[in-house]
Amino acid sequence: MEIQLLKCPGCGANLPPPSAPNGILVCDYCGAMVSASGSAVWPMPARPADDPPFAPDRPRVTVAGTRYVLLGRLGRGDGSDVFLARRDARVTELVVLKVVRALSDADLVAREYEILEELQGSRAQGAEHFTRLLPQPVAKGPTKDPEGTPRQAAVYRWNSGFQHTLTSVRDAHGGGVDPRAAVWMWKRLLELLGFVHRSGYVHGAVLPPHLLIHPRDHGLMLVGWCAAMRFASRQPLPCTSARYRDFYPAALWKGDVPTPTTDLVMAARSIAWVMGGDAATGSTPGGVPPPLADLLKQQCDVNHREVAFDAWQLKERVDQAARESYGEPKFVPFTMPGWR
Numbered sequence: 365m366e367i368q369l370l371k372c373p374g375c376g377a378n379l380p381p382p383s384a385p386n387g388i389l390v391c392d393y394c395g396a397m398v399s400a401s402g403s404a405v406w407p408m409p410a411r412p413a414d415d416p417p418f419a420p421d422r423p424r425v426t427v428a429g430t431r432y433v434l435l436g437r438l439g440r441g442d443g444s445d446v447f448l449a450r451r452d453a454r455v456t457e458l459v460v461l462k463v464v465r466a467l468s469d470a471d472l473v474a475r476e477y478e479i480l481e482e483l484q485g486s487r488a489q490g491a492e493h494f495t496r497l498l499p500q501p502v503a504k505g506p507t508k509d510p511e512g513t514p515r516q517a518a519v520y521r522w523n524s525g526f527q528h529t530l531t532s533v534r535d536a537h538g539g540g541v542d543p544r545a546a547v548w549m550w551k552r553l554l555e556l557l558g559f560v561h562r563s564g565y566v567h568g569a570v571l572p573p574h575l576l577i578h579p580r581d582h583g584l585m586l587v588g589w590c591a592a593m594r595f596a597s598r599q600p601l602p603c604t605s606a607r608y609r610d611f612y613p614a615a616l617w618k619g620d621v622p623t624p625t626t627d628l629v630m631a632a633r634s635i636a637w638v639m640g641g642d643a644a645t646g647s648t649p650g651g652v653p654p655p656l657a658d659l660l661k662q663q664c665d666v667n668h669r670e671v672a673f674d675a676w677q678l679k680e681r682v683d684q685a686a687r688e689s690y691g692e693p694k695f696v697p698f699t700m701p702g703w704r
């Protein structure tokens with residue numbers, strides 16, 4: 365009996381001996397199907413066999429026809445859970461997945477997504493730079509997962525390094541951050557708000573959990589856009605966060621319409637708070653140099669005659685106060701746990 369070594373016609377790999385004279389062999393390497401005689405060959409699959417799935421034990425969620433692997437939780441907001449996820453495909457991408465908890469909040473996440481899409485199209489000065497510091501929309505729609513109830517979700521691009529909220533910054537720096545760190549945080553925030561206001565929008569919820577910093581690069585991102593709106597619409601805020609009552613100018617609780625000044629007052633209160641101070645009054649700890657402490661106090665008071673309405677002008681005043689306090693600007697490293 366003649367022994368024939370069968371080779372795969374697709375890739376040349378050796379095939380195992382057939383178990384029956386008319387059996388079909390499948391090549392382990394390229395998936396081609398070959399008859400035991402070696403004569404008839406079925407076409408090879410159009411593409412190579414799939415890679416083994418990434419982290420098969422992790423949960424998967426589908427949004428707008430794309431499947432994502434959940435890698436971990438980034439945060440828990442007032443109305444949503446926010447996860448770091450990875451597109452479940454060979455050519456992958458890290459994303460932020462924001463999923464509403466209450467079905468009745470579905471419209472808030474959908475509105476946030478639409479506003480962020482509009483801001484991505486803004487032609488205001490510096491758009492190319494500033495739009496990268498806002499969540500960048502990828503997809504939206506109800507989640508589809510085998511067990512859960514479909515919930516409205518939004519997918520945004522992941523911005524590496526921006527994972528510390530001002531809440532976690534204050535937790536990590538017990539007595540408050542060094543005022544020199546607070547200066548760069550305030551300046552970055554004012555630049556970004558300047559762009560948002562010039563694009564015609566107010567954020568409406570400039571609060572510590574919505575300010576994400578990049579400790580090494582001294583960068584700042586603004587998230588949590590569910591309350592944002594065009595300020596020309598002159599509507600009251602669509603939602604507020606009762607937990608952060610002290611950060612809002614009081615009149616907003618009575619239905620006053622938000623303006624750019626609202627964002628600037630809330631920004632100053634968030635900065636005073638991360639320095640270890642008090643959000644409602646803007647008072648800061650004793651070690652803060654007077655020019656900075658005075659400016660902060662003034663800007664936390666919505667009725668002060670010098671309260672700012674233009675973010676860029678206020679940024680110049682912050683610059684001036686910082687120079688009076690510390691001289692010429694210089695880079696002072698800032699650390700958070702996990703960063704060197």
Ligand SMILES: Nc1ncnc2c1ncn2[C@@H]1O[C@H](COP(=O)(O)OP(=O)(O)OP(=O)(O)O)[C@@H](O)[C@H]1O
Pocket residue numbers: 438439440441442443444445446460472476499520523526527529569573574576587588589590591603
């Ligand atoms: N783009 C992002 N990158 C990294 N972390 C994020 C991002 N968006 C949100 N987070 C994290 O998730 C938390 C909750 O997000 P967010 O504040 O947007 O939710 P929310 O309070 O439900 O929404 P909103 O404030 O708009 O009503 C944030 O405090 C932050 O820790």
